[in-house]
Structures are given as structure tokens and as C-alpha cells.
Amino acid sequence: MTTGPQTVTPKRGSSSVSGFWYFWAASGVSSLGAGITAVALPLTALVALDASAFQVGLITAASYAGAVLIGLPAGVIVQRFPMRRLQVVMDLVRAVLIASVPVAAWLDVLTLTQLVLVGLFISLANILFDVANTSFLPYLVSKEELTARNSLLSGTLATTQLAGPSLGGVLVQLLGAATSLLTDAVSYLLSAAFLWRIPKETSRPPERGHESFTQQVKAGLGFVLRHPVIRPCVLASMALNLSSGALLAMAPVFLVRTAGLPAGTVGLVLACDGVGALLGAALTTRLAAALGTARAAVAATVVGAVVALGMPLAHSGWTAVSFGLGEAGFAAGITAFSVLTRTHRQSVTPPDLLPRVVASVRFFTWGAVPIGALLGGTAADVLGARNALFAGCAVAFLAPLALCFSRVRRIRELAD
Numbered sequence: 001m002t003t004g005p006q007t008v009t010p011k012r013g014s015s016s017v018s019g020f021w022y023f024w025a026a027s028g029v030s031s032l033g034a035g036i037t038a039v040a041l042p043l044t045a046l047v048a049l050d051a052s053a054f055q056v057g058l059i060t061a062a063s064y065a066g067a068v069l070i071g072l073p074a075g076v077i078v079q080r081f082p083m084r085r086l087q088v089v090m091d092l093v094r095a096v097l098i099a100s101v102p103v104a105a106w107l108d109v110l111t112l113t114q115l116v117l118v119g120l121f122i123s124l125a126n127i128l129f130d131v132a133n134t135s136f137l138p139y140l141v142s143k144e145e146l147t148a149r150n151s152l153l154s155g156t157l158a159t160t161q162l163a164g165p166s167l168g169g170v171l172v173q174l175l176g177a178a179t180s181l182l183t184d185a186v187s188y189l190l191s192a193a194f195l196w197r198i199p200k201e202t203s204r205p206p207e208r209g210h211e212s213f214t215q216q217v218k219a220g221l222g223f224v225l226r227h228p229v230i231r232p233c234v235l236a237s238m239a240l241n242l243s244s245g246a247l248l249a250m251a252p253v254f255l256v257r258t259a260g261l262p263a264g265t266v267g268l269v270l271a272c273d274g275v276g277a278l279l280g281a282a283l284t285t286r287l288a289a290a291l292g293t294a295r296a297a298v299a300a301t302v303v304g305a306v307v308a309l310g311m312p313l314a315h316s317g318w319t320a321v322s323f324g325l326g327e328a329g330f331a332a333g334i335t336a337f338s339v340l341t342r343t344h345r346q347s348v349t350p351p352d353l354l355p356r357v358v359a360s361v362r363f364f365t366w367g368a369v370p371i372g373a374l375l376g377g378t379a380a381d382v383l384g385a386r387n388a389l390f391a392g393c394a395v396a397f398l399a400p401l402a403l404c405f406s407r408v409r410r411i412r413e414l415a416d
Contacts, residue, residue: 020141027191029187029194030191031157035168035271042056045059045115052381056252057250057375057376058374061370061371062117066126075131078355079216079355083135087136090126090129090132091191091195095189096185098185100114101118160274163271164271167267168183169270170267171183172263173262173264219356223360224360228406229348233403233408236301236337236399238367238368239399241369242398245371245376246376247389249372250385250392251270252266253380254380254385258385272327275324277334280332292411293340294416298408298409300333303332304331304332304334307326307328308329309326344414345357379392
């Protein structure tokens with residue numbers, strides 16, 4: 001009985017080995033550019049357009065709205081196209097979109113509407129690219145190499161999360177917020193060039209199954225909703241991302257307007273997210289060995305939520321330090337939780353269903369980010385940036401509650 005499109009595993013040789021390194025380079029350079037944009041885009045709205053807190057939140061929401069709009073069908077869409085070619089096209093689309101911002105600024109026609117639309121369409125491209133990217137790696141390396149290669153990619157992405165915002169803050173000070181976005185456009189072009197160098201035979205289109213488009217979407221969604229461990233983990237991820245969306249939208253507003261920090265310092269503070277991600281990735285294996293994956297997942301959400309309170313508690317001369325520590329601790333908790341739950345999903349999901357399960361999970365988890373950003377922006381306008389940060393941190397405590405009121409509380413390993 002057919003469960004959906006079947007993938008064709010290619011032969012692996014020297015071309016696939018070189019293909020992985022092109023894949024790795026593409027992932028790293030595009031992630032570095034995205035980190036720059038994470039700082040430069042909201043600063044463009046704040047500096048060039050004098051945007052309000054709600055408007056900054058609106059841009060952040062639009063930048064993640066793709067998960068809501070096409071999150072569920074993304075897995076089926078990806079399975080119907082050659083994944084290498086799809087990633088190249090999405091890179092080119094993102095390069096054109098992000099380059100339109102500095103061009104509009106130079107022509108003095110930049111508007112808030114354009115920033116929102118750029119964020120929205122980039123988010124749509126991001127979803128298709130990321131689902132294809134996650135599903136593409138098994139075409140490049142053997143099953144035995146998969147864990148090591150995933151670890152290398154995770155470490156690389158964490159490093160770029162550290163370097164990107166720092167570099168973004170410096171470029172904003174040197175070039176201006178809008179002009180610095182050209183760096184991200186160039187990074188997407190480089191990513192497309194690296195991906196194009198991967199041998200074509202490693203990404204042949206999958207065979208078509210007999211299920212309809214809707215049936216294929218439902219199969220992935222149903223697997224997620226019925227699974228006794230994946231379902232509460234998704235709920236916990238939604239809480240964390242709802243909190244992250246609010247904090248992501250409010251951080252530039254708080255640091256620039258409440259704390260009065262310069263753009264370079266803002267970039268350094270926001271780069272603490274990458275430090276936390278590196279720390280979380282480094283400690284996850286030891287934490288899982290000591291506590292078990294289920295208990296480690298709960299611990300990661302609790303510690304992350306508690307330490308995150310350092311962000312709204314930041315005051316006077318210690319603002320940058322306190323905010324940075326809070327952000328790093330929150331990122332460490334999220335990263336550890338994500339690694340544990342992602343590994344569990346990969347181990348229990350049938351391979352032909354994995355792209356659709358990935359897309360379904362991201363529909364719920366990434367879809368929470370724009371909602372959090374909108375709520376955070378609204379709360380900041382009504383309550384002030386600091387109180388909005390407190391509210392965002394409070395939402396993070398819903399994550400351990402979701403786990404404790406499920407089967408996860410009674411088991412040591414997520415796979416039990």
C-alpha cells in the first residue's frame with residue numbers, strides 16, 4: 001500500500017562527498033546573511049521610517065507568516081520538485097526581494113508596506129527552502145554519516161547566528177541600515193551558486209504516489225496530531241516560539257529606544273542568541289545521557305524560561321550584559337529542546353512521510369512566531385517595551401507545562 005511519494009536514493013561516491021561541502025557552504029553563507037538582516041531590517045524601519053513598536057512587530061510577523069500560509073502543503077510541494085533546483089530558485093527569489101529595500105531607500109521611495117511585503121514573500125520562500133534543505137541531506141551522505149553531518153551543520157548555523165547579528169550591527173553603523181541589507185542579497189546569490197555546483201543526480205525528482213495532494217497533507221498532519229509524544233512537544237515548541245516572536249519583535253525597540261544603545265552594541269547583544277545556541281548544542285548530548293531525553297527536554301524548557309527573565313530585568317549600566325545573558329540562556333534552552341525533539345521525530349517517522357511531518361510541525365511551531373510578534377508589538381505600544389518583554393517571557397513557561405501534562409512527564413526517554 002502506497003503512503004505517498006517515494007524518494008529515490010542515489011548512488012553515493014566522490015561527487016556526493018563534494019556535494020555535501022557545497023551544501024554546507026551554501027547553508028553557512030545564507031545563514032550569515034540572514035543574521036545580518038535580522039538586525040538590519042527592523043533597524044531600517046526604526047531609523048529610516050521612524051516605525052512604531054507595533055509596526056516593527058508587524059514586519060517581524062510578516063517575516064514568519066509563510067509558516068501559516070503554506071506551512072502544511074510545503075512538504076508535498078517540495079516532494080514534487082527536484083530539491084536542489086527548488087533551493088536555488090528560492091535563493092534567487094530571496095536575493096531579489098532583499099535587494100529591493102536598499103534600492104528603494106536610495107530612490108527615497110521606501111515605505112513600511114514594502115518592508116512588510118518583502119518580509120512576507122521572503123518568509124514564503126524560506127519555508128519551501130528550509131523543508132527542501134532538511135529533506136535533501138540524506139541524498140548527499142550515507143545513513144551512517146547523517147548524525148555527524150547534522151552536528152556539523154548545527155554547529156555552523158549556531159556560529160553564523162553569533163557572527164551575523166554582530167556583523168549586522170557594525171554594517172548598520174558603517175553603511176546605514178538599508179544599505180547593509182545588500183550583504184544578505186549577496187549571501188543568497190553565493191548560496192545559489194554553491195547549491196548549483198552539487199551534482200544533479202543527487203536530487204532527482206521523487207516518484208509520484210497515488211494519493212491526492214490533500215490526502216498527502218493530511219497524512220503528515222495526522223501523524224503529528226495522533227502521536228502521544230510528538231504532539232505535546234509541538235505544543236511546547238509553539239509556546240517557546242510564541243514567546244520568541246514577541247521577544248524578537250521587542251528586542252530592537254527596547255535596546256534602541258528604552259536602553260538607548262547604539263546599533264553596534266545592539267548587534268553584539270542580539271548575537272548572544274548565537275552564543276546560547278552553541279552552548280545548548282554542546283550540552284545537549286551530555287544532558288540527555290545524564291537525565292534521559294524526555295527529562296532533558298523538560299529541563300531545557302524550564303531553565304530557558306527562567307533565564308530569559310534577564311531580558312526585561314535589564315537596567316542602567318548592566319542592560320547589555322543582563323539582556324545578553326537572558327537571551328543566551330533562552331536560546332540555549334530552545335536549542336537543546338529542538339535538538340532532542342527533532343532527533344526523536346527523525347527516528348520514529350517513516351522516511352517517506354518525513355518531509356510532510358517536518359512541514360506540519362513547522363506550520364504549528366513557526367506559525368506561532370508571527371502571532372507572538374504581533375502580540376508583542378501591540379503590548380509594547382500599550383504597556384511599554386519592558387512590560388511587553390515580561391509578558392513574552394511569561395508565555396515561555398507554558399512550554400514545560402505542556403510537557404508535564406502529557407506522557408513526557410512519565411518517561412525517561414522520548415522514544416519510550
